[in-house]
Amino acid sequence: xxxxxxxxxxxxxxxxxxxxxxxxxxxxxxxxxxxxxxxxxxxxxxxxxxxxxxxxxxxxxxxxxxxxxxxxxxxxxxxxxxxxxxxxxxxxxxxxxxxxxxxxxxxxxxxxxxxxxxxxxxxxxxxxxxxxxxxxxxxxxxxxxxxxxxxxxxxxxxxxxxxxxxxxxxxxxxxxxxxxxxxxxxxxxxxxxxxxxxxxxxxxxxxxxxxxxxxxxxxxxxxxxxxxxxxxxxxxxxxxxxxxxxxxxxxxxxxxxxxxxxxxxxxxxxxxxxxxxxxxxxxxxxxxxxxxxxxxxxxxxxxxxxxxxxxxxxxxxxxxxxxxxxxxxxxxxxxxxxxxxxxxxxxxxxxxxxxxxxxxxxxxxxxxxxxxxxxxxxxxxxxxxxxxxxxxxxxxxxxxxxxx
Amino acid sequence: xxxxxxxxxxxxxxxxxxxxxxxxxxxxxxxxxxxxxxxxxxxxxxxxxxxxxxxxxxxxxxxxxxxxxxxxxxxxxxxxxxxxxxxxxxxxxxxxxxxxxxxxxxxxxxxxxxxxxxxxxxxxxxxxxxxxxxxxxxxxxxxxxxxxxxxxxxxxxxxxxxxxxxxxxxxxxxxxxxxxxxxxxxxxxxxxxxxxxxxxxxxxxxxxxxxxxxxxxxxxxxxxxxxxxxxxxxxxxxxxxxxxxxxxxxxxxxxxxxxxxxxxxxxxxxxxxxxxxxxxxxxxxxxxxxxxxxxxxxxxxxxxxxxxxxxxxxxxxxxxxxxxxxxxxxxxxxxxxxxxxxxxxxxxxxxxxxxxxxxxxxxxxxxxxxxxxxxxxxxxxxxxxxxxxxxxxxxxxxxxxxxxxxxxxxxxxxxxxxxxxxxxxxxxxxxxxxxxxxxxxxxxxxxxxxxxxxxxxxxxxxxxxxxxxxxxxxxxxxxxxxxxxxxxxxxxxxxxxxxxxxxxxxxxxxxxxxxxxxxxx
Numbered sequence: 001x002x003x004x005x006x007x008x009x010x011x012x013x014x015x016x017x018x019x020x021x022x023x024x025x026x027x028x029x030x031x032x033x034x035x036x037x038x039x040x041x042x043x044x045x046x047x048x049x050x051x052x053x054x055x056x057x058x059x060x061x062x063x064x065x066x067x068x069x070x071x072x073x074x075x076x077x078x079x080x081x082x083x084x085x086x087x088x089x090x091x092x093x094x095x096x097x098x099x100x101x102x103x104x105x106x107x108x109x110x111x112x113x114x115x116x117x118x119x120x121x122x123x124x125x126x127x128x129x130x131x132x133x134x135x136x137x138x139x140x141x142x143x144x145x146x147x148x149x150x151x152x153x154x155x156x157x158x159x160x161x162x163x164x165x166x167x168x169x170x171x172x173x174x175x176x177x178x179x180x181x182x183x184x185x186x187x188x189x190x191x192x193x194x195x196x197x198x199x200x201x202x203x204x205x206x207x208x209x210x211x212x213x214x215x216x217x218x219x220x221x222x223x224x225x226x227x228x229x230x231x232x233x234x235x236x237x238x239x240x241x242x243x244x245x246x247x248x249x250x251x252x253x254x255x256x257x258x259x260x261x262x263x264x265x266x267x268x269x270x271x272x273x274x275x276x277x278x279x280x281x282x283x284x285x286x287x288x289x290x291x292x293x294x295x296x297x298x299x300x301x302x303x304x305x306x307x308x309x310x311x312x313x314x315x316x317x318x319x320x321x322x323x324x325x326x327x328x329x330x331x332x333x334x335x336x337x338x339x340x341x342x343x344x345x346x347x348x349x350x351x352x353x354x355x356x357x358x359x360x361x362x363x364x365x366x367x368x369x370x371x372x373x374x375x376x377x378x379x380x381x382x383x384x385x386x387x388x389x390x391x392x393x394x395x396x397x398x399x400x401x402x403x404x
Numbered sequence: 405x406x407x408x409x410x411x412x413x414x415x416x417x418x419x420x421x422x423x424x425x426x427x428x429x430x431x432x433x434x435x436x437x438x439x440x441x442x443x444x445x446x447x448x449x450x451x452x453x454x455x456x457x458x459x460x461x462x463x464x465x466x467x468x469x470x471x472x473x474x475x476x477x478x479x480x481x482x483x484x485x486x487x488x489x490x491x492x493x494x495x496x497x498x499x500x501x502x503x504x505x506x507x508x509x510x511x512x513x514x515x516x517x518x519x520x521x522x523x524x525x526x527x528x529x530x531x532x533x534x535x536x537x538x539x540x541x542x543x544x545x546x547x548x549x550x551x552x553x554x555x556x557x558x559x560x561x562x563x564x565x566x567x568x569x570x571x572x573x574x575x576x577x578x579x580x581x582x583x584x585x586x587x588x589x590x591x592x593x594x595x596x597x598x599x600x601x602x603x604x605x606x607x608x609x610x611x612x613x614x615x616x617x618x619x620x621x622x623x624x625x626x627x628x629x630x631x632x633x634x635x636x637x638x639x640x641x642x643x644x645x646x647x648x649x650x651x652x653x654x655x656x657x658x659x660x661x662x663x664x665x666x667x668x669x670x671x672x673x674x675x676x677x678x679x680x681x682x683x684x685x686x687x688x689x690x691x692x693x694x695x696x697x698x699x700x701x702x703x704x705x706x707x708x709x710x711x712x713x714x715x716x717x718x719x720x721x722x723x724x725x726x727x728x729x730x731x732x733x734x735x736x737x738x739x740x741x742x743x744x745x746x747x748x749x750x751x752x753x754x755x756x757x758x759x760x761x762x763x764x765x766x767x768x769x770x771x772x773x774x775x776x777x778x779x780x781x782x783x784x785x786x787x788x789x790x791x792x793x794x795x796x797x798x799x800x801x802x803x804x805x806x807x808x809x810x811x812x813x814x815x816x817x818x819x820x821x822x823x824x825x826x827x828x829x830x831x832x833x834x835x836x837x838x839x840x841x842x843x844x845x846x847x848x849x850x851x852x853x854x855x856x857x858x859x860x861x862x863x864x865x866x867x868x869x870x871x872x873x874x875x876x877x878x879x880x881x882x883x884x885x886x887x888x889x890x891x892x893x894x895x896x897x898x899x900x901x902x903x904x905x906x907x908x909x910x911x912x913x914x915x916x917x918x919x920x921x922x923x924x925x
Contacts, residue, residue, distance in 0.1 A: 230777045
């Protein structure tokens, strides 16, 4: 049954009577073709727009390496959370616990540094492991106990926050330790390289700054996993149709547990970076970061219904949010206005992503145009009933006369 | 029929186009009181578009619709409802988690003096309506708990609750077993006796012969002609439908199969615990053998356990619910999970294409290679080239009509989607293929292609176990037919000598089942 040479020529696209009615017909007109494309590129367009506004309003300052390093470094922990969130959301879940897990990671790191005097190279993997365990519990609750992930991770958010506050006695742990002579201890110096602005691991601008490096590496690795591995395909299948995935031999339980574990693990990476950036691990750090992460994922083109999205998209979404904050800040907008504008951007991004929005728009334009022509063309050309609602029924009358 | 009064419904010169495609062109249709008018045509012939025009799905269309001789505008579903036109779509429109009664009265809730929903009268009236369609079920149970066929009858009851003068039924029997079809026909006859007109859409000519007064044939969005059912010959109708002469598809000619070789699949004493919540039927001591190259059919009424038999073998149920022994090529095989089954060379083409088989938001390529991805890995990475080549080969071999393998699967017609489901299974190189309603809701052309493909694969030694509610299909496809009733095998017969009456008798052999005689006839 395999190796049979293709005996039939491939059918010409959508041309047969059998599928003529069912295949979504190609939309005529360059406008109709161009508009949905615009929708799929909206992330890049948004990014370019923000860059243009930034350069136009605050050119020299905005473009400086220092500004970029600061802006991205500030946002990197949230960006890393967003990568994990992307996998969870593609699998049709949500992870509300990542902000709290970031605090768990940060406090664990600070404790290992100040109380145990561990080297940085050991601290980060251990933090990731600890948070991965929390993620594993999220996954097990979702996949095995069949608790909806919103509920499961909401509970975990509270639990993790409680644990970290109890563990730290509600006080933040400073990560810059000074000896009697007033010098910063070498361990602390190393730790600060994880996130303090102006420090770099090696001599490359921007990329030498650890938060940027970590974010970029995480984005590349998980984008490759998502698009090039069996596991990645299975994530999309689980989010797209779990029944079909299971009957196709996908281990839905394992995939679900894995994405939540990865999400937790990445929170464990973001925690120490965030602590180093702030030079202290606060038990209330990361409050609301999960929402920023979700916003980045959504701007990046994922659907909360699952089955759709990409890490690169999320990265662009995170960049848009970061640079938007930055540009607004440089132009003296207050934090309050930044929040309002960010919210509006999220709504716009989601609306723009609907391809049918543009085809409906094009259909509407076409109809309006035809009407001015005085044409008798009265059939609504949109397949979406909503699109036709704007049209008045009186248009049908000339048609009726023509028919008889 | 009286011709003095104007017809109940008249459609003149109806046309409808979508961007790039003219779906319907100059179609006319006349329906009188108490008449059953059949619409016949292959998929994509425009039947669904026509009924969508009638039920107000499209805000705009060409042509005129007359009700009782006066022009009527149907631009919204509410317009259609007001004019007494109800539609039962092929894809049912019920809210799964609401009760049967609430679904029937959805949007027209019966309220008491202070504006609260009156449970008692809602449930009582729902029960009465359900009895008219022959369903004796508790109207307080959520719709989710019923199987597709029962849900369909609930939709009929809902249509009855509206003041329906024209009832449109789109492939109402595609999910029903023969006994349910009888029940549905009884309901239809009692409706027409009350003066309701029925527009009936079906692929199955034998049903129309029994039910319809006249038949209208559509092809490629055009009206081809109308015939009074009494004088129409089957061949003529098929010729009108497909535009070419097609004799009834030939029965399968069994190959000379090797008698000595043992069965590929041997099932002994297979039992499954029922589950009332999910509506899972219990199985009792099922025995069956499928040899390499053999096609074994599973017949039975709704709830007989056909699907459950296939899914038990496939490992779709928790292992603790399944008992019995299964041998694959003489080796012990314990169903654990679908993954385990696929690893052992068994694939299932499930009953419900959209719910169980396809990731609708993904591409043809994604869906086709999903089950076989493990074959294209190198160092853990999916080799794009190998995967694409395999998908293209399989898609071409099955003649899937798609603009490209990167087209979204939801843009393909039902028949082509079903071929993709088959291609997905075939890429895993199975030795046993379990088919559940393999041609449900697809047109004659695609059906015959699927039959051919199954024959071809069987000739190469693949063992098939096919469940279908369409007896002519089973008789045409299979070498041997097992009849199930209430989770037991009640008969086994050779497809060449079996006829529909025999099968039906065994499928309704409740008495022998109750007497505890589960053995083969």
